[in-house]
Amino acid sequence: MEELLEEIRACTLCAENLPLGPRPVLRASVSSRILIIGQAPGTKVHASGIPWDDQSGKNLRAWMGVEPEEFYNPELFAIIPMGFCYPGKGKSGDLPPRKECAPQWHEKLLSALPHVQLTLLIGQYAQDYYLPQAKALSLTEKVKNFEAYLPNFFPLVHPSPRNQIWQKRNPWFQAELIPKLQTRIQTIIS
Numbered sequence: 001m002e003e004l005l006e007e008i009r010a011c012t013l014c015a016e017n018l019p020l021g022p023r024p025v026l027r028a029s030v031s032s033r034i035l036i037i038g039q040a041p042g043t044k045v046h047a048s049g050i051p052w053d054d055q056s057g058k059n060l061r062a063w064m065g066v067e068p069e070e071f072y073n074p075e076l077f078a079i080i081p082m083g084f085c086y087p088g089k090g091k092s093g094d095l096p097p098r099k100e101c102a103p104q105w106h107e108k109l110l111s112a113l114p115h116v117q118l119t120l121l122i123g124q125y126a127q128d129y130y131l132p133q134a135k136a137l138s139l140t141e142k143v144k145n146f147e148a149y150l151p152n153f154f155p156l157v158h159p160s161p162r163n164q165i166w167q168k169r170n171p172w173f174q175a176e177l178i179p180k181l182q183t184r185i186q187t188i189i190s
Contacts, residue, residue: 001030001112008084008105014098017088024084025051030112032078033188035119036060037126039158040083040097051079059159060122065182066189076189078113080106082125093162097125117188118151123158131155140170146177154181 008024015022025041036052044054052060052071061071070076083097084105090096106129110116121127124139130153134142142155149155157163157173167173 001028004108004112008109011084011104013104014085014100017098018085019088020046020086022085023049025049026078026080026084026109027051027072027074028078028080028109028113029074031075031115032113033076033115033117034185035078035080035110035113035116036122037119037130038079038081038122039125040081040094041086042094043086046086051081055161056159059161063156063159063178063181064120064185066185070189078109078116080109082129102129118184119153121149121153121155123156127155140166143177144170144172146180150184154184156181 005026005028008026011024012022020043023041023046025045038052041051042054042056045051050072051057057071061068064071066077081097081101083099083101085098085101087095087098119130121130127139127142128135131142131149134149137145139155139157142149143157146155157166
């Protein structure tokens, strides 16, 4: 696993397309029990090199019901984005994750994670890649019907503060889904 992580961290596959240059951000251990697949690092995460080191990460940890010490323990959680480096700025936020990363690295990473019992698919890009049979469904439909993808996958909306309006429109998310997510996570990591 350490050799694979070093190889990924040295990746320059799409360097010419990255405005801040390559800096793959991920964490994993052969012992990881829960896999978190997000989109791509933002500028703050690019600068720190720590996955989910921003307000979205604080929101995600609150949804999961875990403390930072648990979240950043690779024995418990592997954290792998769809795109490992900051992709740049678009018209309404960051650009989508680079398309080269997942085909190049995900299969190798997944085969090195034999103890993963649950994969959180955060956002549309992760869900479209790992739930191709549900690609025609909206993100809201996939998240609302999360139980259809268990026991392996748990789709979530992105925890960005920009999604506050979505959460207000979908009160079932906090009322019904979050308690089930927290119970499932505690069952696995306890």
